[in-house]
Amino acid sequence: MANSEYEYVKREFEFESRLPPSNWIVVRIDGCHFHRFSKIHTFEKPNDESALRLMNACATSMLEKFPDIVFAYGVSDEYSFVFREETEFYQRRESKILSLCVSYFTSMYVMKWKDFFPNKELKEPPYFDGRVVCYPNLKTIRDYLAWRQVDCHINNQYNTCFWLLVKSGKTEKEAQQALKGTFSKDKNELLLQQFQINYDDELAMFRKGSCVYRDKDLSFGKSISTFSEKLVTTLKKCSINLTGVSGREEKCRYEYVKKFDINHRIPPCNWTVVSINANQFEQFSLTHSFDKPNDETALRLMNASASLMLELFPDIVFGYGFSNEYSFVFQEKTELYQRQESLILSSCTSCFTSFYMMKWKDFFPNKDLVEPPHFEAELLCYPKQKIGTLSKDKNELLFQQFQLNYNNEPAMFRKGSCTYRQKVEEYVEVEGSENITRERWDVIVEHVDLGMEFWRKRPYILSR
Numbered sequence: 001m002a003n004s005e006y007e008y009v010k011r012e013f014e015f016e017s018r019l020p021p022s023n024w025i026v027v028r029i030d031g032c033h034f035h036r037f038s039k040i041h042t043f044e045k046p047n048d049e050s051a052l053r054l055m056n057a058c059a060t061s062m063l064e065k066f067p068d069i070v071f072a073y074g075v076s077d078e079y080s081f082v083f084r085e086e087t088e089f090y091q092r093r094e095s096k097i098l099s100l101c102v103s104y105f106t107s108m109y110v111m112k113w114k115d116f117f118p119n120k121e122l123k124e125p126p127y128f129d130g131r132v133v134c135y136p137n138l139k140t141i142r143d144y145l146a147w148r149q150v151d152c153h154i155n156n157q158y159n160t161c162f163w164l165l166v167k168s169g170k171t172e173k174e175a176q177q178a179l180k181g182t183f184s185k186d187k188n189e190l191l192l193q194q195f196q197i198n199y200d201d202e203l204a205m206f207r208k209g210s211c212v213y214r215d216k217d218l219s220f221g222k223s224i225s226t227f228s229e230k231l232v233t234t235l236k237k238c239s240i241n242l243t244g245v246s247g248r249e250e251k252c253r254y255e256y257v258k259k260f261d262i263n264h265r266i267p268p269c270n271w272t273v274v275s276i277n278a279n280q281f282e283q284f285s286l287t288h289s290f291d292k293p294n295d296e297t298a299l300r301l302m303n304a305s306a307s308l309m310l311e312l313f314p315d316i317v318f319g320y321g322f323s324n325e326y327s328f329v330f331q332e333k334t335e336l337y338q339r340q341e342s343l344i345l346s347s348c349t350s351c352f353t354s355f356y357m358m359k360w361k362d363f364f365p366n367k368d369l370v371e372p373p374h375f376e377a378e379l380l381c382y383p384k385q386k387i388g389t390l391s392k393d394k395n396e397l398l399f400q401q402f403q404l405n406y407n408n409e410p411a412m413f414r415k416g417s418c419t420y421r422q423k424v425e426e427y428v429e430v431e432g433s434e435n436i437t438r439e440r441w442d443v444i445v446e447h448v449d450l451g452m453e454f455w456r457k458r459p460y461i462l463s464r
Contacts, residue, residue, distance in 0.1 A: 001101050019092040023134035024085050024141045031077030038077075039142040040123050041388055046159035047206045055079060055114040058108040065104060070152075073145050075152040075209035077128075079105070084139060094132050098342060099377035102130040102277055104352040107372035110357040124405070127260060127339075130346040133261045140257060147254035151253050152209040154184075157199060160206075161187050164195050168377045230344045257343075266339040270381040271332050274348045279376045280323035285324075287371055290365075294323075295411045301363040301421035302326060305355040306419045307443045318461055322416030326352070329462075341379055349377040412449035418446045420453075 019025055031037065059072045059079050068087040073080045081101060083089060090096040106128055113122050135141050158179060165175035179187070188201070191197040209276050266272055278284065290298050299322075305328050306319045315334040320327050328348060330336065337343035353375055360369050399418075425440040448454055455462070 001153040006420055014320070016093045019094055019097075019132065019134055021092070022085060023084040023098065023136055024138075024143070026080055026133045026135060027083070027098060027130055028078065028080045028133065028143065028390075029102055029105055029128045029130040029346075031128050032350070035125075037124065037126055041117070043119060045163040045224040046156065047169070047203075049203070049205070050116045053107065053206055054112055056106050056210045056212065057112050057115070061112075062101070062105060062109045063212055063214065066101070070213065071145075072150055072212040073147065073209055074212070076155070078148075078420060080145070080146075080148060089302065095345055095378040096376050097131045098130055098346055099276075100374060102128050102346040102350045103279070103353045103376070104372065106353040107357060107374050110354060111369070111372050112129065122358065125351065125352045125358050127347060127350040129343045129350065131261065131263075131342040133167055135257070135260055139258070143254045144257045147257050149209055150254060153207060156206050157184060157187050160197075160199070160202065161190055164191070168194075179293070195386075214407050223310075250356075250439040264341045266379070266381055267342070269332060272334060272339075272344065273327055273380045273382065274330070274345060274377055275327045275380065276325065276349055276352050276375050276377045279374050281324040284371065284373055288367060288369075294410075296410070296412070297363050299323075299412055299417065301356065301359055302446045303417045303419065304359050304363070305352055306417070308359075309348070309352060310353045310419060310421065313348070313414045316371060317420065319419035320416060331462075345377055345379045349375055415449060418448060419443060420446075420458070422458075423460075 031059070038048070038051070054464065055077070059074055059081075059284055060078075062081060063072060063189070064082075066089065067115070067137050068083050068089045069081045070084045071082040073082075083097075088203055090100070106126065109128075110122065133144075135144055161179055161182075162172075163177050165178055166172055170178065182190070188199050191199050196225070285292075285295070302321050306321055309328060310316050310319060313328075313330075313336065315330045315336050316328045316358050317331050318329040320329075330344075337347070343414050355377075356373055357369065421441040422444050424442045427438055427440070429436050
């Protein structure tokens with residue numbers, strides 16, 4: 001884009017939102033559609049120990065990868081990562097921190113799946129959304145973690161009772177009705193009297209969640225990432241009553257931390273673009289022996305991942321990619337995630353990461369994925385549809401020194417790849433006494449000039 005007529009796009013519309021200094025940063029990651037995901041993969045109810053240990057392994061990898069994460073707390077399909085107060089990770093740029101964390105976590109989840117489910121195929125790509133929240137002091141951080149843990153206790157105790165009732169023969173509706181209006185003490189009595197279960201004997205990982213932090217390895221004199229099913233000192237100071245009747249009261253006590261979670265929404269009547277870039281891609285391409293300057297197979301893998309993005313997110317109307325980058329244009333009036341910026345950004349980055357990993361073997365059947373790919377992203381807004389080329393000198397250099405006509409290079413290398421929907425069929429179906437005209441649209445990938453002529457021939461792309 002440098003020195004081109006389109007450079008104004010970057011100058012006028014790309015802004016770097018930085019998080020305020022002297023604040024603790026929390027990145028909270030949640031599984032997207034994990035009710036469906038857990039059902040497809042037959043997770044145990046109310047808790048699947050292997051699935052939880054997979055989440056913990058991913059969180060441990062996060063602390064090993066990012067030194068500025070000092071503590072992590074996880075429950076079910078959720079994990080919170082606490083960055084140290086003075087961190088300058090990515091110069092505290094919000095979109096970079098969020099997208100990189102959720103992408104790396106997703107990547108590790110797919111890579112480690114076989115370690116925890118060796119006899120279970122990963123049938124669909126897991127993905128996560130996330131948000132970044134700033135907290136002003138240590139007390140608030142402790143209260144935030146206490147709030148999440150009280151939530152863990154309330155939800156797990158309810159779910160334990162609910163699924164035992166269902167397994168004993170009640171319908172889900174009957175189980176809900178039986179638990180309606182009950183308190184923590186009531187649920188403990190139900191478990192003990194009907195199922196001879198002392199809730200305190202349940203695994204601490206189920207009742208209290210999981211903590212990941214660094215501890216000192218005295219034998220080697222260095223810090224290592226440690227997973228613990230116990231409360232560490234900071235959480236003990238919160239005096240959480242995990243099994244008493246005061247669970248709901250405790251939750252109310254800590255819920256003030258919600259006020260720090262500000263949902264930024266994309267302004268209406270703006271085109272939204274999520275731009276995704278591979279992080280540390282030079283190292284990744286070197287490790288996996290990609291051809292230089294362009295690896296056609298790697299580019300086709302990027303295009304396949306982009307095509308799946310359009311299939312999963314109907315509001316994406318166009319994708320453009322080259323090298324290790326892909327940009328996705330959302331329709332102007334999209335209401336995806338109620339236009340919440342962090343959720344759109346994180347879910348897209350996570351999803352693209354998951355697709356990339358799950359499609360790897362289709363394009364590199366003889367090449368193992370030896371390190372996790374991960375992506376960073378930013379979300380941009382443009383108010384209207386108006387969305388360089390090689391210099392003459394460089395063309396002459398290629399021809400004179402290397403007898404290479406640049407225009408004969410594959411179009412995918414020179415022009416990048418466009419991904420969009422195109423109508424491929426129109427047919428009539430009979431419904432009752434009426435003939436209904438239906439259309440079938442497929443996602444296609446092309447390598448063409450993105451000038452005005454392209455848009456004139458395909459006005460439907462941006463006017464859906």
